[in-house]
Amino acid sequence: MNNFNSHRTLILNSTFQPLSIASAKRSVALLLSKKINVLKESNLQIRSENEIITVPKVALLTYYVKAPYARRVALNRSNIFIRDFNTCQYCGSSAESIDHIIPKSKGGENVWSNVVACCKRCNLIKADKLLSQTILKLKNFPIKPEGNFWIKTIIGSNPDPEWKEYLISA
Ligand SMILES: [Zn+2]
Incomplete structure:
Protein backbone atom coordinates (compact mmCIF):
# COMPACT_ATOMS: atom_id res chain seq x y z
CA MET A 1 0.00 0.00 0.00
CA ALA A 67 -20.53 18.57 -15.71
CA PRO A 68 -21.41 22.23 -16.14
CA TYR A 69 -19.59 23.11 -12.91
CA ALA A 70 -16.34 21.97 -14.42
CA ARG A 71 -16.71 23.96 -17.59
CA ARG A 72 -16.13 27.24 -15.84
CA VAL A 73 -12.38 27.52 -15.61
CA ALA A 74 -11.07 29.53 -12.68
CA LEU A 75 -8.68 32.35 -13.50
CA ASN A 76 -5.71 31.38 -11.40
CA ARG A 77 -1.97 30.95 -11.72
CA SER A 78 -2.03 27.24 -12.44
CA ASN A 79 -4.72 27.52 -15.15
CA ILE A 80 -2.93 30.43 -16.82
CA PHE A 81 0.23 28.29 -16.90
CA ILE A 82 -1.73 25.43 -18.49
CA ARG A 83 -3.27 27.75 -21.11
CA ASP A 84 0.13 29.22 -21.94
CA PHE A 85 1.89 25.81 -22.01
CA ASN A 86 4.16 26.88 -19.13
CA THR A 87 6.00 29.18 -21.50
CA CYS A 88 6.72 32.87 -21.29
CA GLN A 89 4.36 34.61 -23.72
CA TYR A 90 7.00 37.24 -24.47
CA CYS A 91 10.11 35.20 -25.18
CA GLY A 92 9.07 31.53 -25.16
CA SER A 93 11.28 30.36 -22.31
CA SER A 94 10.06 28.58 -19.24
CA ALA A 95 7.47 30.65 -17.36
CA GLU A 96 7.82 31.37 -13.68
CA SER A 97 5.31 34.08 -12.98
CA ILE A 98 2.21 35.87 -14.20
CA ASP A 99 2.28 39.27 -15.87
CA HIS A 100 -0.61 41.69 -16.16
CA ILE A 101 -0.24 43.12 -19.68
CA ILE A 102 -1.80 46.38 -18.61
CA PRO A 103 -0.43 46.66 -15.08
CA LYS A 104 -2.92 46.70 -12.24
CA SER A 105 -1.45 50.06 -11.20
CA LYS A 106 -2.54 51.44 -14.59
CA GLY A 107 -6.06 50.09 -14.34
CA GLY A 108 -5.41 46.67 -15.88
CA GLU A 109 -7.95 44.08 -14.88
CA ASN A 110 -7.51 40.56 -13.64
CA VAL A 111 -9.11 38.95 -16.70
CA TRP A 112 -7.97 36.20 -19.09
CA SER A 113 -7.19 38.72 -21.85
CA ASN A 114 -4.90 40.73 -19.58
CA VAL A 115 -2.78 38.00 -18.00
CA VAL A 116 0.02 35.85 -19.40
CA ALA A 117 2.57 33.41 -18.10
CA CYS A 118 5.98 35.00 -18.16
CA CYS A 119 9.61 34.30 -17.26
CA LYS A 120 11.58 36.10 -14.56
CA ARG A 121 13.66 38.06 -17.02
CA CYS A 122 10.70 39.38 -19.04
CA ASN A 123 8.83 40.11 -15.85
CA LEU A 124 11.71 42.33 -14.74
CA ILE A 125 11.80 44.12 -18.11
CA LYS A 126 8.05 44.56 -18.12
CA ALA A 127 7.73 45.60 -14.49
CA ASP A 128 5.02 48.21 -14.05
CA LYS A 129 5.14 49.48 -17.63
CA LEU A 130 2.79 49.28 -20.58
CA LEU A 131 3.85 46.87 -23.32
CA SER A 132 4.48 49.81 -25.70
CA GLN A 133 7.03 51.20 -23.25
CA THR A 134 9.13 48.01 -23.44
CA ILE A 135 10.87 45.94 -26.10
CA LEU A 136 8.56 43.03 -25.37
CA LYS A 137 6.01 41.63 -27.82
CA LEU A 138 3.26 39.12 -27.15
CA LYS A 139 3.63 35.79 -28.98
CA ASN A 140 -0.09 35.04 -28.78
CA PHE A 141 -3.05 37.19 -27.93
CA PRO A 142 -4.27 35.81 -24.61
CA ILE A 143 -7.84 34.55 -24.71
CA LYS A 144 -10.25 33.02 -22.29
CA PRO A 145 -9.97 29.23 -22.65
CA GLU A 146 -13.07 27.48 -23.88
CA GLY A 147 -14.26 24.11 -25.10
CA ASN A 148 -12.57 21.16 -23.45
CA PHE A 149 -9.95 23.26 -21.69
CA TRP A 150 -11.45 22.50 -18.27
CA ILE A 151 -10.46 18.86 -18.75
CA LYS A 152 -6.81 19.92 -18.94
CA THR A 153 -7.20 21.80 -15.67
CA ILE A 154 -8.56 18.68 -13.98
CA ILE A 155 -5.84 16.45 -15.36
CA GLY A 156 -3.14 18.94 -14.42
CA SER A 157 0.28 19.42 -15.90
CA ASN A 158 1.66 15.97 -15.08
CA PRO A 159 -0.83 13.32 -16.22
CA ASP A 160 0.00 9.70 -15.51
CA PRO A 161 1.69 8.35 -18.69
CA GLU A 162 -0.61 5.34 -18.52
CA TRP A 163 -3.65 7.59 -19.07
CA LYS A 164 -2.31 8.76 -22.42
CA GLU A 165 -4.48 6.68 -24.75
CA TYR A 166 -7.59 7.82 -22.85
CA LEU A 167 -6.81 11.52 -23.05
CA ILE A 168 -7.16 11.88 -26.80
CA SER A 169 -10.42 13.79 -26.51
CA ALA A 170 -8.95 16.16 -23.93
ZN1 LIG B 1 10.37 35.73 -21.16
Missing part, protein backbone atom coordinates in the same frame (compact mmCIF):
# COMPACT_ATOMS: atom_id res chain seq x y z
CA ASN A 2 2.99 2.27 -0.37
CA ASN A 3 1.53 4.53 -3.04
CA PHE A 4 -2.07 4.34 -1.90
CA ASN A 5 -2.22 7.98 -0.87
CA SER A 6 -0.67 9.34 -4.03
CA HIS A 7 -2.59 7.09 -6.42
CA ARG A 8 -4.77 8.84 -9.01
CA THR A 9 -7.46 7.16 -11.06
CA LEU A 10 -8.63 8.77 -14.27
CA ILE A 11 -12.43 8.65 -14.38
CA LEU A 12 -14.03 8.87 -17.81
CA ASN A 13 -17.61 9.85 -18.41
CA SER A 14 -19.79 7.16 -20.02
CA THR A 15 -19.00 8.94 -23.31
CA PHE A 16 -15.27 8.21 -22.74
CA GLN A 17 -14.54 11.88 -22.20
CA PRO A 18 -12.19 12.49 -19.25
CA LEU A 19 -14.25 13.73 -16.33
CA SER A 20 -12.25 13.74 -13.13
CA ILE A 21 -9.36 12.36 -11.16
CA ALA A 22 -10.18 10.20 -8.14
CA SER A 23 -8.12 9.04 -5.20
CA ALA A 24 -7.60 5.31 -4.64
CA LYS A 25 -10.16 5.37 -1.82
CA ARG A 26 -12.75 7.14 -3.95
CA SER A 27 -12.26 4.90 -6.97
CA VAL A 28 -12.60 1.76 -4.83
CA ALA A 29 -15.84 3.16 -3.40
CA LEU A 30 -17.10 3.82 -6.95
CA LEU A 31 -16.09 0.31 -7.94
CA LEU A 32 -17.85 -1.32 -4.99
CA SER A 33 -21.03 0.62 -5.71
CA LYS A 34 -20.76 -0.46 -9.38
CA LYS A 35 -20.61 3.11 -10.61
CA ILE A 36 -17.51 2.48 -12.70
CA ASN A 37 -16.08 -0.24 -14.93
CA VAL A 38 -12.34 -0.73 -14.93
CA LEU A 39 -10.60 0.03 -18.22
CA LYS A 40 -7.05 -0.30 -16.92
CA GLU A 41 -5.86 -1.72 -13.63
CA SER A 42 -3.03 -0.38 -11.51
CA ASN A 43 -0.62 -2.54 -9.55
CA LEU A 44 -2.18 -1.30 -6.33
CA GLN A 45 -4.35 -3.71 -4.37
CA ILE A 46 -6.36 -3.24 -1.24
CA ARG A 47 -8.27 -5.65 0.95
CA SER A 48 -11.92 -4.86 1.42
CA GLU A 49 -14.01 -7.13 3.63
CA ASN A 50 -13.35 -10.53 2.11
CA GLU A 51 -11.94 -9.61 -1.23
CA ILE A 52 -8.79 -8.19 -2.72
CA ILE A 53 -9.55 -5.23 -4.92
CA THR A 54 -7.25 -3.93 -7.62
CA VAL A 55 -7.41 -0.16 -7.74
CA PRO A 56 -8.15 1.05 -11.26
CA LYS A 57 -5.79 3.30 -13.17
CA VAL A 58 -8.50 4.26 -15.64
CA ALA A 59 -12.23 3.66 -15.19
CA LEU A 60 -15.41 4.39 -17.08
CA LEU A 61 -18.53 5.69 -15.36
CA THR A 62 -21.52 3.43 -15.90
CA TYR A 63 -23.76 6.47 -16.26
CA TYR A 64 -23.53 9.90 -17.87
CA VAL A 65 -22.60 12.91 -15.80
CA LYS A 66 -23.35 16.41 -16.96
